[in-house]
Amino acid sequence: MKRLILVLLFGCLFSSCSVTLVPEYNASLYQQIVTTAARNDRLYIDLLQADTAHRAFSQYAKRYAALEASIQSINLQYQARANNSVFLPILENIQTLFLKYKEEHKQHVSALTQAEIKVYQAYTRDYWKPLLIAENALR
């Protein structure tokens, strides 16, 4: 009997009883996050460097669209992962803030000011940070 319990415990430990609270680290997904965050940052670096005549939304619309697609791709990959529940609100917040800043740029009557771009850049960098730190913790 004692031996049977030991064998069962042993089998359990090697099969389904492994403790899983978070998803497994995904190197390619991490790389995609790094690349997308860098492109998002680059958008504001370019806006900062452009003179006011070259800051219209129409001139950046394609880049916004590419970023939106990339964020959606990351989001879909997280949705398909096991033990993803704690990650999803972070992804949702990234998407919400990205779309909000895109819309604000689109609706802006005059050109974005240097101060506004600096603030957008700071918030953009910081809405990616939680996801990068969280994914990196899975290593």
Added chain:
Amino acid sequence: MQFDVHETLAGMMGALQKQFSKDWPLVKSAAHQFLQARIVRLALLAELRLTGQLPPTFFAERMKDEQLLLQSELHAITIVTLAAAQRAARASMQVFTKAVDKALPI
């Protein structure tokens, strides 16, 4: 070899503590990074608003965004903690597995 449950439990607890103390700086570092970023961001926002470079509506919208950022940061800290707990639990299970393995007659 006999299976000593007390010795095994002590070993499991030891592994748990060792792994947690190894991972604890990661949790602290994440919280510190978020706090530092918040200080820098709010200082920039305050400076630009006080010098009249930001309209009040823009400032108000960013204050709303702070709530979402805080929410994301708290979720990230939860994930870092859960990942540490997972590693600690696995280290502890390994101690148990090894003890059972040793006790099994081959």
